């Protein structure tokens with residue numbers, strides 16, 4: 001029997017709008033982002049997709065998107081689990097910098113490598129920024145060892161996949177329909193696994209904000225079909 005997993009990247013955030021590296025910084029949705037999330041919910045309702053479970057990160061742009069999607073598809077009662085493992089990839093010392101200005105300073109190629117290569121790490125957070133991050137309430141109950149100072153897509157995949165295997169996959173295997181509302185790179189990581197994309201080809205996969213991406217999966221949770229609503 002075909003299993004259905006719907007991924008939604010959060011709607012445009014304030015820092016997507018300002019073209020800044022965001023990562024684990026907890027910025028809000030922009031006005032456009034809220035509209036995108038609402039539209040995503042309406043499309044899911046029109047498509048008649050009925051969720052049994054929803055999963056999101058511990059960052060408000062994804063949490064709010066998840067809530068809007070459930071509200072506007074009239075299924076706000078669906079249980080939602082929040083996990084740091086679905087957070088955006090941590091952009092290290094690039095967080096807060098403007099992407100165009102960073103490209104002017106370091107060159108387009110370097111910035112493209114930082115943004116899209118599978119295993120190159122961006123520069124890590126300063127000690128001061130690390131300290132600040134450790135004191136943030138939403139990260140305080142996480143073991144220090146799992147809080148990154150920078151991540152590439154490989155590390156993002158390695159911390160997102162255990163959650164997929166332990167929490168999402170068992171639900172799909174019971175033929176339950178699952179929503180994952182998360183981030184550009186945590187979703188690229190899951191997509192890499194589900195679609196079996198190579199380390200090279202993953203550089204070209206982009207997931208747009210607020211567009212529901214439907215995966216139909218077989219009994220081994222491999223992709224049979226994917227489409228955007």
Ligand SMILES: O=C(O)[C@H](O)COP(=O)(O)O
Pocket residue numbers: 020021022023088091115183184185
């Ligand atoms: O964290 C960010 O800056 C964005 O959500 C994703 O950015 P990217 O497209 O530069 O990886």
